[in-house]
Amino acid sequence: MGQIICAGLGPGDPDLISVRADRAIRGARHVAFFRKPGRQGQARRIVTGMLAPDAHEYPMEYPVTTEIPFDSPAYNDLLAAFYDDWAARLRDLAATDDVVVLCEGDPFFYGSFMHLYVRLRDVVDMQVIPGIPGMAGCWNASGTPITWGDDVLTVLMGTLPEPDLRRHIAGTDALVVMKTGRNLPKVRRALAATGRLEDAWLIERGTMPGQRIARLAEVADADCPYFAIVMVHGRGRRPMVLPQVAE
Amino acid sequence: MGQIICAGLGPGDPDLISVRADRAIRGARHVAFFRKPGRQGQARRIVTGMLAPDAHEYPMEYPVTTEIPFDSPAYNDLLAAFYDDWAARLRDLAATDDVVVLCEGDPFFYGSFMHLYVRLRDVVDMQVIPGIPGMAGCWNASGTPITWGDDVLTVLMGTLPEPDLRRHIAGTDALVVMKTGRNLPKVRRALAATGRLEDAWLIERGTMPGQRIARLAEVADADCPYFAIVMVHGRGRRPMVLPQVAE
Numbered sequence: 140m141g142q143i144i145c146a147g148l149g150p151g152d153p154d155l156i157s158v159r160a161d162r163a164i165r166g167a168r169h170v171a172f173f174r175k176p177g178r179q180g181q182a183r184r185i186v187t188g189m190l191a192p193d194a195h196e197y198p199m200e201y202p203v204t205t206e207i208p209f210d211s212p213a214y215n216d217l218l219a220a221f222y223d224d225w226a227a228r229l230r231d232l233a234a235t236d237d238v239v240v241l242c243e244g245d246p247f248f249y250g251s252f253m254h255l256y257v258r259l260r261d262v263v264d265m266q267v268i269p270g271i272p273g274m275a276g277c278w279n280a281s282g283t284p285i286t287w288g289d290d291v292l293t294v295l296m297g298t299l300p301e302p303d304l305r306r307h308i309a310g311t312d313a314l315v316v317m318k319t320g321r322n323l324p325k326v327r328r329a330l331a332a333t334g335r336l337e338d339a340w341l342i343e344r345g346t347m348p349g350q351r352i353a354r355l356a357e358v359a360d361a362d363c364p365y366f367a368i369v370m371v372h373g374r375g376r377r378p379m380v381l382p383q384v385a386e
Numbered sequence: 387m388g389q390i391i392c393a394g395l396g397p398g399d400p401d402l403i404s405v406r407a408d409r410a411i412r413g414a415r416h417v418a419f420f421r422k423p424g425r426q427g428q429a430r431r432i433v434t435g436m437l438a439p440d441a442h443e444y445p446m447e448y449p450v451t452t453e454i455p456f457d458s459p460a461y462n463d464l465l466a467a468f469y470d471d472w473a474a475r476l477r478d479l480a481a482t483d484d485v486v487v488l489c490e491g492d493p494f495f496y497g498s499f500m501h502l503y504v505r506l507r508d509v510v511d512m513q514v515i516p517g518i519p520g521m522a523g524c525w526n527a528s529g530t531p532i533t534w535g536d537d538v539l540t541v542l543m544g545t546l547p548e549p550d551l552r553r554h555i556a557g558t559d560a561l562v563v564m565k566t567g568r569n570l571p572k573v574r575r576a577l578a579a580t581g582r583l584e585d586a587w588l589i590e591r592g593t594m595p596g597q598r599i600a601r602l603a604e605v606a607d608a609d610c611p612y613f614a615i616v617m618v619h620g621r622g623r624r625p626m627v628l629p630q631v632a633e
Contacts, residue, residue, distance in 0.1 A: 156405055270518065286541070307538060
């Protein structure tokens, strides 16, 4: 009986994969990874040169990405059938051998792997190896700490309604916005409305070749891929006095 | 001319250090790390058995931790002199050789290293190797994704005033609270007031020996070390329909 091992790949530089995940990937006989049809896929690209020559590869190609609205029943049905199908195939593989599933960033932080995980955790022995989240690669690339002292950090999706973005941004010290892309005009307005636009950075491919760091105020609305991250660094909120007795 | 290399150690399991940081640590001739006086120190403990036999070690012992209130001028002065002193010593070492500074978690995410970094980045060649944040080790240990879909994640310090804790907790999907310890009663009240106490977990030493995962509702107020993390997992906020044209 094999194990399904999800290996967190970290932000993109293969040298930033953990020692444990590196070992699992190099020793794997079966390697599965998500990708869009017709693409190599970012996860597979990260492990270039790392797989054993005789490793079997299983590209799990999303049946749909942005062609259908996210909240339509058709989208939901297609994705559910896709995850059901791959869960069954990986389960069958794991009956006799270990299977490594590649996962960008950290698998438990907005990772697609969790759709397989919730389907399989009760029927297959699973191991999830954490990774450095993509956002940590981005703030590392920025050369500035994202948080210090008692800063509050808020991680938002650019898909949120604009009033929600504004409210969260107004209340936080440090900020990470993911799923930007075509949501960038909305994110930018929310930052401007809360006085944070001048402190915001757009970071793309942090720690990878072609890494790009730009002031958001200087980036055109159309010039933002879906996986770029918008970031505002905290400034080090001063800690409160700790009460010496129970409150 | 050497380099100062800050190696992010990740959440505690040495097998979760990145390949790059692992290589830097094993090859280091000079290794510095923070610790409380009289302790081995968590960072040094993580690299047990990894340092070269002839490596020089530089324990940087905090002059003060909780004996003086955080916001007193005396505290500030003592810490500033401490960081000034070590910045000068590491700079001198780096004049002729590389120096590796060990840093738990990710150095740019609430790391003490930044106090050296801001003092040295303009005068010494520096490299910061990211690590898996401690909180990612904790949600990995919990066996449940911290966020999926369009969840909002908020990272808070338990030192914040109770009304601020309540307001942030009420507005978020997923939650991480650091610096808990004696702030636990306050954190617990804020969670109870916002209806989240039943979903909250206390996680201690995630990925390390002696790892502990408990329902916060079942933990006694006094039974919480400073570095334990309180966590509420997101439930997968549904994405909004993406607008197909500019709003």
